[in-house]
Amino acid sequence: MKNQRIGIPRGLLYYSYAESWKLFFRELGCEVIISPETHADILREGIRHATGDFCLPVKTFLGHVALLKDSVDLLFIPRYVSVERESFMCPKMIGLPDVVRACFTNLPGIVDPVFHVKQFGDKAIHEFTKPIAKAISLPHPDVYTLFKKNMNSGAEISGEQHRLSERLLSEGGTILSSHRKMNIGIVGRPYLLFDRHLSKNLFNCIRDLNANPIFIKPAEPDIREAMAVIPKWVYWDMGKEVVTSAHQFFKDDRIDGVINVCSSTCGPDSFTGDLIRKRLNQRNKPYMALSIDEHASDVGIQTRIEAFIDMISKVTA
Numbered sequence: 001m002k003n004q005r006i007g008i009p010r011g012l013l014y015y016s017y018a019e020s021w022k023l024f025f026r027e028l029g030c031e032v033i034i035s036p037e038t039h040a041d042i043l044r045e046g047i048r049h050a051t052g053d054f055c056l057p058v059k060t061f062l063g064h065v066a067l068l069k070d071s072v073d074l075l076f077i078p079r080y081v082s083v084e085r086e087s088f089m090c091p092k093m094i095g096l097p098d099v100v101r102a103c104f105t106n107l108p109g110i111v112d113p114v115f116h117v118k119q120f121g122d123k124a125i126h127e128f129t130k131p132i133a134k135a136i137s138l139p140h141p142d143v144y145t146l147f148k149k150n151m152n153s154g155a156e157i158s159g160e161q162h163r164l165s166e167r168l169l170s171e172g173g174t175i176l177s178s179h180r181k182m183n184i185g186i187v188g189r190p191y192l193l194f195d196r197h198l199s200k201n202l203f204n205c206i207r208d209l210n211a212n213p214i215f216i217k218p219a220e221p222d223i224r225e226a227m228a229v230i231p232k233w234v235y236w237d238m239g240k241e242v243v244t245s246a247h248q249f250f251k252d253d254r255i256d257g258v259i260n261v262c263s264s265t266c267g268p269d270s271f272t273g274d275l276i277r278k279r280l281n282q283r284n285k286p287y288m289a290l291s292i293d294e295h296a297s298d299v300g301i302q303t304r305i306e307a308f309i310d311m312i313s314k315v316t317a
């Protein structure tokens with residue numbers, strides 16, 4: 001059945017797969033409706049609907065569901081369990097469709113295909129696309145072929161990352177073209193860093209303090225290299241990228257300090273944060289964990305960033 005309105009909440013894995021999901025559903029003939037960028041009312045709604053002690057990104061996701069649910073035929077809330085063989089997504093991500101069902105009444109249909117490389121191996125995409133084909137009444141082989149074709153289109157969020165970060169380290173190996181005097185490595189999960197409301201416009205705040213915010217999305221070989229030298233194996237899919245970025249900043253003398261942006265109630269981040277802190281301490285590289293919670297004011301975060309940059313400038317003066 002074509003022309004269905006598919007709602008995609010702008011939260012969590014949207015910040016990793018947005019473009020591929022949108023292209024995929026549009027090419028299947030669906031109308032794709034994305035919730036707007038997070039604002040205070042969306043977060044308030046998410047907090048109101050949350051029935052458990054969820055982290056900030058999950059509460060925000062619920063706010064996006066609340067905004068979309070009455071204006072679409074189907075909600076796309078995939079269950080990503082593992083995107084590679086030796087690690088898992090966070091349990092809250094794995095249980096996301098169940099969380100949404102538990103927090104709302106009067107939901108439209110939920111399309112919640114399972115992406116589980118650890119279980120299905122090379123057949124993961126095949127299994128993932130089966131329930132989608134069923135929900136929109138199209139032949140599975142067509143849906144499978146289209147998903148495979150679009151699965152690496154992450155252009156929109158990459159563009160966003162390029163805009164917000166001063167310069168990627170991989171671009172010609174230089175980051176020092178700017179007039180600003182200090183380079184601050186930023187690590188964190190994309191759904192926290194690139195949601196401007198949640199991260200309190202962190203990138204701009206750092207620029208306003210005359211420093212360069214640097215974000216890198218590590219490539220697969222970098223992740224393997226980092227996992228080989230870091231004393232503990234990281235079992236969380238996105239946690240590996242966070243730890244690898246910190247490891248690259250650890251090695252790079254042009255990076256003056258590192259800020260780890262995390263959610264205050266995130267279990268995996270408490271584990272990766274400790275690994276990152278210990279790694280950076282080996283070189284006395286200044287490090288700050290910036291824990292984000294539901295407080296609406298930006299001032300607390302700005303004060304902490306200001307103090308961090310001030311401390312680095314005094315140490316390096």
Ligand code: SF4
Nearest residue numbers: 055090092263266267
């Ligand atoms: S990894 Fe942390 S922030 Fe992300 S969904 Fe899980 S608990 Fe929340």
